[in-house]
Amino acid sequence: MLPSRLSLNNLQCVCLVTYNNFLGNTSHSMSVNQKFIVFLLILGITFGGLWISGISNHDDVLFVSDFSDNLPYGIRMIGADKAWYITSGSPEVVVAVLDTGLNTSHTDLQDILWTNEEEIPDNDIDDDLNGYIDDTNGWDFVHQNNDPFSLLDTPSASLRNHGTHVTGTIVAQMNDYGLVGVAPDVSIMPLRVVNENDRNMDIIVAEAIEYATANGAEIISMSISISAEYGEITNSTSYQLVENALAQAYAQNVLIVAAAGNSNGAEPVQPANDSHVIAVGAITSDKDLATFSNHGAEVVAPGKDVNSTIPNEGFGSSSGTSMATPHVSGALALLKSYNQSATNDERRDLLQVSAVDLGVLGYDGDFGYGLINVTKAMELLSGQTITIPVTTSTGSSEIPTSLTSSSTTSTTTLTTLPDSSMDDTSETTTTQSSTNFLSLSGSLITIFLTVKISRRK
Numbered sequence: 534m535l536p537s538r539l540s541l542n543n544l545q546c547v548c549l550v551t552y553n554n555f556l557g558n559t560s561h562s563m564s565v566n567q568k569f570i571v572f573l574l575i576l577g578i579t580f581g582g583l584w585i586s587g588i589s590n591h592d593d594v595l596f597v598s599d600f601s602d603n604l605p606y607g608i609r610m611i612g613a614d615k616a617w618y619i620t621s622g623s624p625e626v627v628v629a630v631l632d633t634g635l636n637t638s639h640t641d642l643q644d645i646l647w648t649n650e651e652e653i654p655d656n657d658i659d660d661d662l663n664g665y666i667d668d669t670n671g672w673d674f675v676h677q678n679n680d681p682f683s684l685l686d687t688p689s690a691s692l693r694n695h696g697t698h699v700t701g702t703i704v705a706q707m708n709d710y711g712l713v714g715v716a717p718d719v720s721i722m723p724l725r726v727v728n729e730n731d732r733n734m735d736i737i738v739a740e741a742i743e744y745a746t747a748n749g750a751e752i753i754s755m756s757i758s759i760s761a762e763y764g765e766i767t768n769s770t771s772y773q774l775v776e777n778a779l780a781q782a783y784a785q786n787v788l789i790v791a792a793a794g795n796s797n798g799a800e801p802v803q804p805a806n807d808s809h810v811i812a813v814g815a816i817t818s819d820k821d822l823a824t825f826s827n828h829g830a831e832v833v834a835p836g837k838d839v840n841s842t843i844p845n846e847g848f849g850s851s852s853g854t855s856m857a858t859p860h861v862s863g864a865l866a867l868l869k870s871y872n873q874s875a876t877n878d879e880r881r882d883l884l885q886v887s888a889v890d891l892g893v894l895g896y897d898g899d900f901g902y903g904l905i906n907v908t909k910a911m912e913l914l915s916g917q918t919i920t921i922p923v924t925t926s927t928g929s930s931e932i933p934t935s936l937t938s939s940s941t942t943s944t945t946t947l948t949t950l951p952d953s954s955m956d957d958t959s960e961t962t963t964t965q966s967s968t969n970f971l972s973l974s975g976s977l978i979t980i981f982l983t984v985k986i987s988r989r990k
């Protein structure tokens with residue numbers, strides 16, 4: 534059954550084609566792959582909408598994921614979709630999300646969690662001796678337990694939804710459902726730090742930053758503020774704990790991203806105003822500074838009417854520098870996924886120099902270095918130019934006549950193209966039951982230029 538959203542416009546778009554093929558083992562050679570790229574189970578390709586309609590109607594095609602339909606505008610605006618031609622993230626890269634908690638039962642948030650491999654679950658023992666009992670997938674620093682997930686009974690909608698919304702912007706899955714985040718194949722360490730009454734928030738956040746740093750997070754994403762005005766500062770010296778934790782995290786090569794604030798203020802709020810933190814302001818889909826956004830951010834990202842995941846299998850639109858922040862966190866996670874050895878300073882510099890200048894020429898007090906540009910940052914990091922494949926048949930609804938069929942099996946190996954710009958080699962994946970051999974040749978092959986790499990373990 535093909536998704537109904539395949540009634541498309543005729544714009545160029547990135548999509549994935551999943552189809553049946555005839556090889557069920559890992560033995561086929563590169564030369565064969567060069568001849569029949571159809572051995573690849575999933576291809577990322579770019580072509581006109583009418584082509585998609587045509588391909589998706591072919592008997593051998595299982596479905597076509599058209600990311601022009603489920604790509605939130607912000608993902609495209611920061612160029613994440615083009616960066617996916619190099620990497621859509623590595624599960625080994627962990628983003629700690631310090632927020633209100635996370636609803637992980639959402640279909641678009643499956644298999645995203647960081648796992649503490651050293652911790653044996655549910656035995657009431659702190660197996661890895663990190664000070665937290667049974668912390669297998671995250672921690673609730675408000676209630677001091679290992680369950681930062683179940684917030685469905687919280688009366689406050691913002692508490693219920695906020696953490697799930699920002700997490701979706703980072704990591705919503707490429708699964709032909711819902712929408713897609715900036716870095717769909719990285720891992721999330723959910724750390725709940727926001728409580729119902731705001732008390733002791735600085736102490737709680739400091740502890741969570743220390744935890745994230747000590748337990749392998751490479752990026753800390755904080756769509757939060759810590760304000761004396763709201764009673765979130767415990768005492769006259771307690772905020773120093775946050776500053777110390779931030780400095781320590783930064784010294785250990787962690788990148789920290791935080792929301793600049795939503796009060797149209799002149800400067801970012803705490804903790805975004807810390808020198809170790811990348812402060813993120815919010816822009817609209819028209820690339821204007823959002824009216825609520827604080828000024829003085831290091832970079833800006835889409836933060837007005839951002840669509841993302843919310844609990845109970847929902848999707849919703851929210852506005853705030855909270856929504857801009859995870860765009861930057863996801864971008865940094867993609868860069869980390871590609872190159873584990875780049876330091877946080879190097880990646881921070883990359884983010885700045887690759888940003889698209891907005892407003893007054895050069896760095897300015899409204900947009901900082903500008904709108905982050907993941908495509909450009911990835912190009913600078915990788916030394917590669919990301920060339921989006923373009924078919925010569927844009928606008929045509931004709932399917933090549935060389936599509937043919939024959940019997941087949943059901944397990945397939947996903948292998949990189951010989952000329953792929955990606956550094957992955959291969960992995961085994963399982964297909965849906967497949968029955969047909971899809972033989973592609975001639976002009977169609979020329980559009981199959983890149984592969985969707987999934988590195989799930």
Ligand SMILES: [Ca+2]
Pocket residue numbers: 652658659660661662663664665666667668
């Ligand atoms: Ca532990």
Ligand SMILES: [Ca+2]
Pocket residue numbers: 652653654655656657658659660666667668
């Ligand atoms: Ca345990």
Ligand SMILES: [Ca+2]
Pocket residue numbers: 641705706707708709710711712713
């Ligand atoms: Ca999805």
Ligand SMILES: [Ca+2]
Pocket residue numbers: 890891892893894895896897900901902903
């Ligand atoms: Ca500027």
